[in-house]
Amino acid sequence: MAEKVRIDKWLWAVRLYKTRTLATDACKEGKIKAGAATAKPSHLVSVGDHLTVKKNGFNLEFKVLNLIEKRVGAPIAVTCYEDLTPEEEKNKYKDWFVGKSAGEFREKGAGRPTKRERRDIDRFKEDRYGD
DSSP states (O other): OOSOEEHHHHHHHTTSSSSHHHHHHHHHTTOEEETTEEOOTTOEEOTTOEEEEEETTEEEEEEEOOOOSSOOOHHHHGGGEEEOOOHHHHTHHHHHHTTOOSOOOOOTTOOSOOHHHHHHHHHHHHHHHOO
């Protein structure tokens, strides 16, 4: 087993990103930090490193436990890192999603909303949800 692995390869291998290209792009955009420094795609990670990943509006934190270069199944990938993400960050999605799970309802046969009705609906949503 290698002592160090490229960060983009490791992020892809442990299934934090669907493709290695997405992991590389995230590094280039400054969304990955190793310790306090922004990591380039070629940054080498080793066991015990702390990584901060900004993904889909969430700040995820991980500690590297095992180094792998090849993509593995999800049950094995989970054993390669320790999730250090704070609970409030994990609950951010739940807090945002509360009250939005029900789909919108329109009476059968009412057809599509007119332009005026659409504006009224949009105003209502802005007042209610702050979009």
